[in-house]
Amino acid sequence: MSTVSRGRLCRLLVALMCACGPEPAGPGSDGGTEDASATASGGSGSTATTSGASGSTAAPTTGEPELPCVDPQPIFQRGGEVPSGFVRCANGIVHRLEVVACAVEGFGDCMSGNDECHSDVECDDAPHGTCHQVSFIGCVCNFGCGSDADCAAGEICACPGVLGKNHSQCIPAGCLDSSGCEAGLCALAAGGSTQCGALAVAEVACIDASSPCLVHEDCRHLPQNQDCGSCWPQDGAWSCGTLEGCGVNC
Structure with a gap:
């Protein structure tokens, strides 16, 4: 075979090899280029599945801000170091950290000795009775509590010492303790009087940073x-x- 014939044969073989080889991947082809592009851009590739899985494992939020109690100081029951279940935070909030029973009895503050009672011993129609001054001319009996079970539905028992008083008192409650407030605290609002000092006006309810x-x-x-x-x-x-x-x- 001549040199020219061999050259033509080689060119023919090269042309046949190129025609039969793989085509380059391009738009709309089944190659790997489009998949990589979709993954990088968050398109219809495998990234969409990965992103969805990642989102489902994120911690759920309530949408309400947290309200921590910094440097909580216990409020003790009257006359000792028995915890009342209430603590005072550094910012002044008082909240019910836990439910406890009263370990001490209260006592009254009657001075005039008129009206319903002269002393605590006369307030015996129910447990936890104490005799209290309600005005300069008279005293009345107040029947407190030893635990939440002694209070009506929707109330909790504030032990002697919690409200700055020497006796226990059932108060309205929107929560039992702070474990029932997802994003805040079971806070105490207290002060004033409906009977000029005998009974504190008080209530607990969940509060948050909003x-x-x-x-x-x-x-x-x-x-x-x-x-x-x-x-x-x-x-x-x-x-x-x-x-x-x-x-x-x-």
Whole structure:
């Protein structure tokens, strides 16, 4: 075979090899280029599945801000170091950390000895009876509690010492303790009086960082009586108002 014939034969073989080889991957082909592009851009490749799985493992949120209690200091039951279940946070919030039973009995503060009673021993119609001054002319019996079980539905027992008083008292409650408040604390609102000092006005309810007020001091801007501004739960939401019984002269 001549040199020219061999050259033509070689060129023919090369042309046949190119025609039979794989085509380069391009748009719309089944090659790996489009898959890689889809993965990088979050398209219809495998990334969509991975992204969905990653999203489903994220920790769920309630949408409400957290409210921690910094440097909690225990509030003890009257006359000792028995925890009351309530603690005071550094920012002034008092909340019910846990449910406890009262370990001490209360006592009254009757001075005039008129009306219902002269002393605690006369308040024996029910357990935990104490005799209290309600005005300068008379005293009445107050029947407290030893635990939440002694209170009506929707109330908890504040042991002697919790409300700054020497006796226990059932108070309205929107929560039992702070473990029942997902994003906040089972906070105590207290102060004032419905009977000029005999019974504290008090209530516990869940509070979180989105509340417009956290403690009474946040509400001292009220123009009508700055000393009586209070942070209080109203229909489940905390807001500023006037402390009930504040400024009453008995």
